[in-house]
Amino acid sequence: MPTEGHTGRKIIYDEDGKPCRSCNTLLDFKFATGRITSRAALPERAGRESRTIPAQELIPGSKSYAKVEPPDVVELGNSSWNLLHSITATYPSKPSEQKKAEMKQFLTIFSHIYPCSWCARDFEKFIEQNAPKVDSREDLGRWMCEAHNAVNEKLGKEKFDCNFWAKRWKDGWDEN
Numbered sequence: 001m002p003t004e005g006h007t008g009r010k011i012i013y014d015e016d017g018k019p020c021r022s023c024n025t026l027l028d029f030k031f032a033t034g035r036i037t038s039r040a041a042l043p044e045r046a047g048r049e050s051r052t053i054p055a056q057e058l059i060p061g062s063k064s065y066a067k068v069e070p071p072d073v074v075e076l077g078n079s080s081w082n083l084l085h086s087i088t089a090t091y092p093s094k095p096s097e098q099k100k101a102e103m104k105q106f107l108t109i110f111s112h113i114y115p116c117s118w119c120a121r122d123f124e125k126f127i128e129q130n131a132p133k134v135d136s137r138e139d140l141g142r143w144m145c146e147a148h149n150a151v152n153e154k155l156g157k158e159k160f161d162c163n164f165w166a167k168r169w170k171d172g173w174d175e176n
């Protein structure tokens, strides 16, 4: 059982001792499960939606659905931030008390059920120590940006300038 994957990350195992798919990158998961020994063996991810899918890669009986793998920690994270920031972007500027309560509840529940268990534990802690700011869209947008930056920092990534959260997730970059 390897302790470190191709990416240099620690391999995370489930309680039952199997490599955890949603806690590891696809590359490390495949490495840990002995499916690949080199990066060259990885399937292409980019552009898979636009190319014609060879018949043997399609789900039996389907004309259009490829046998896509379940999401790894990176794909899951990316999709989840897309969802979280997008929810934030459509949160009211002046939310009702009910909306505020729902958002707090949602974030608490989200942190309990996030599929990457070790990511979820840290997100739970972040929420405990930094109560979600739900009084307005701007407050929530900045809070979400800071929550995302806490993960960026943990992963050694550049912090995002939260002054741009609304452009990135709500308004876009056109000046007009």
Ligand SMILES: Cc1cc2nc3c(=O)[nH]c(=O)nc-3n(C[C@H](O)[C@H](O)[C@H](O)COP(=O)(O)OP(=O)(O)OC[C@H]3O[C@@H](n4cnc5c(N)ncnc54)[C@H](O)[C@@H]3O)c2cc1C
Binding pocket: 073, 074, 075, 076, 077, 078, 079, 080, 081, 085, 114, 118, 119, 120, 122, 123, 144, 145, 146, 147, 148, 149, 151, 152, 154, 155, 159, 160, 165, 168
């Ligand atoms: C709640 C949660 C906890 C996570 N915890 C972990 C963890 O413990 N370990 C782990 O390996 N992965 C974790 N992830 C996944 C991780 O944060 C990334 O999503 C993943 O590594 C993919 O990164 P990425 O480079 O595609 O960009 P992402 O971090 O997914 O970001 C997507 C896009 O969001 C924008 N962005 C970046 N930072 C911010 C910000 N602060 N505010 C607004 N927009 C921003 C940028 O345009 C970026 O391209 C977690 C994800 C979530 C949702």
